[in-house]
Amino acid sequence: MLSRRGCKPEVLILATVGILGLLFLLKTDEGKQAMKAATRVSSTSPSAPTPGVPATPRPVPKCKENASAANVSGFAGLPGHIQDFLRYKHCKAFPQLLDAPDKCSPGVFLLLAIKSSPGNYERREIIRKTWGVERTYRGVRIRRLFLSGEAGDAREAWKLNRLLRLEAAEHGDVLQWAFRDSFFNLTLKQVLFHSWLEARCPGARFLLNGDDDVFANTDNVVHYLLGLGGAGGSTGHLYVGQLIANVGPIREKWSKYYVPEQVTAVKSYPPYCGGGGLLMSGSTARAIYKESLGIELFPIDDVYLGMCLQRAGLAPASHMGIRTVGVRVPSSKLESFDPCYYKELLLVHRFVPYEMLVMWRAIHEPDLRCGKTLQVYQSV
Known part of the structure; x- marks a missing residue:
């Protein structure tokens, strides 16, 4: 037997390498079997899809530019x-x-469909906490x-797409398509939403469609819709x-x-x-979805x-409780932000985020007292 003093370092190194090599050979077959087992699991057990992201997105051919548009006079x-x-x-x-395939299962009485640009995070968050909260009210689902x-x-899109994915994962309330979000593409957004509605949510009885x-x-919207009775139901026409x-x-x-004659030569719009x-x-x-299939975008x-x-x-109708140009008070001495005006209305455009929070809380104050109750629920 060699003494510790007589054992050379080279011998120790060679012995150590030999032992490690032997252990590696013994474990090789076991490692291969483990790898095969892992491969079988991954091939038979698909990973869970990211919330909000379509599991099997429908392939859509890339739309090509219409080069002949440049030949239009004055282009x-x-x-x-x-x-x-x-x-x-x-x-x-x-x-x-981004999709929300289970949003309408089971049936929905009122679906709030809010058009929102990717960067408007604060507006979406305030709506989620105030008038857009998902709930059951008077026995119907919102x-x-x-x-x-x-x-x-492109740089902003990289960040904001991830923001929307985070929102979709947390709230399950975002529909997003791969087109440029701009004012002139609002019609495209509307058409894509009606297509989604037809496929995913055909049973929604009513829609509140608006900006963020x-x-x-x-509360008033539900009261109004429930008061329609047979008129304007899921099988009746309502557009107010x-x-x-x-x-x-x-x-x-x-x-x-601005819409030039190159876009349309008509002199007047329909109501x-x-x-x-x-x-x-x-x-x-x-009905809008079906007609949109045959009408080019405007x-x-x-x-x-x-x-x-x-x-x-079909014809659109006016509703006194919907004010898309704001609330006009009868006198300059009165405060237009008085919650007594908004307590009786259905919808007002436009608010900044903090105003939404202040007004939502104000109209739900139990001690709010208003001098005169306004009847604004009926269409005229």
């Missing part, structure tokens, strides 16, 4: 966003990035959805808001609503309700909905 002199609209107005199908596209800037800067007294009639395209380039906020029945929403979303109604032989 070169049009603003860039209108040029883009003419190039891509034929595009009506886009991949869905549910909420936010409708969004993508930010135009509206304030809605959803702030009625706009006898107007036509704005031809001034400075206007946000429609202001897109800031309106109510419709499930039946009317389905850059002003509320006018487009009026076109669909006209094609379906």
Whole structure:
């Protein structure tokens, strides 16, 4: 036997390497079997899908630019966003990035469908905590959805898409499609939502469709809808808001609503309700979807909905409780933000986030006393 003093370091190193090699060979077959077992598990047990993300998104071919749009007379002199609209107005199908497939299971009485740009996080959060809270009220179910596209800037889109995914995972209330979220694409957002509604939520009885800067007294909305009785139900026509009639395209380039003759040569629009906020029945929403399949996109979303109604032989109606241009008080000495005005209304446009929170709490104060009760629930 070698003494410790006589054992050379080289011998010890070789012995150690030999022992490790032998252990490796003994474990190799066991490791291979473990790897095979792991592979079998992964192939037979798919991982859980990310909440809100479509498990099997429907493949949508990329929509190509209509190059012939540049041949339209006066095209070169049009603003860039209108040029883009003419190039891509034929595009009506886009991949869905976020979904809420179980939102309408079981049935929903009132679905809040709120158009929201990706960056409007504060508005969405305040709506979730105030008038857009999901609940059962007077025995009927209220549910909420936010409708969004993508930010135009690639860097912003990278961040905001992740923000929306976080919101969808936490709240399950975001629908997002892979198109640029802009004013002239609001019609596209509306059309995609009606397509989703047809596929995912055909049983919704009523919809409150509006922007994320509206304030809605959803208590009053439910009271109004329940009071309709047989009229305006899931099989009846209902489309009410702030009625706009006898107007036509704005031809001034400075206007946000500028629509040149290259887009439409018509002199007047059909009657429609202001897109800031309106109510419709499930039946009317389905009629709009069917007509939208045969009507090309128009850059002003509320006018487009009026076109669909006209094609379906349906008419929009006015409702005194829906004020998409704000509340007008009878005297300059009165405060327009008085909760007594809003306690009797259905919807007002527009509010900043902190105003929504203040007003929602104010109209639900148990000791709120108002001098005169206003009857604003009936359509006129």
